[in-house]
Amino acid sequence: MRNNLYLSFFVIILIFASCTQKQIKFNQSQWNTPDDIDYNHRELMIEDLSKNYLKQGMKFADTEKLLGKNQLSDGKDSLQLQYEIYTYYGSDIDPIETKTLIVNFSADSTLTNIWVDHWEK
Secondary structure: OOHHHHHHHHHHHHHHOOOOOOOOOOOOOHHHHOOOOOOOOHHHHHHHHHOOOOOOEHHHHHHHHHHHOOOOOOOOHHHHHHEEEEEOOOOEEEEEEEEEEEEEEEEEEEEEEEEEEEEOO
């Protein structure tokens, strides 16, 4: 009886552990190619991208060359790049959840910080 309890507990832990999404290495080609109509795969690359590619002091032009043109900001003089990570619509026509990678630069066009903006309705 006791062994069955331990086995059940182990199976439950195993199920929860297998539900986490595995991070993948950043791939520039995949980053810039949508899956159908969205970029859901980008979320799995954020950890590698932030640790190994986007470094403080990196120039605006080099960052844009790595990640592609600024997607969400329309200001030409902006010191910020924004990239859609994912947009979830549910059963609505308007988004109910979004994640966006924000890359900020100083006045001399060097990277100062990155963060993920997570918005939910």
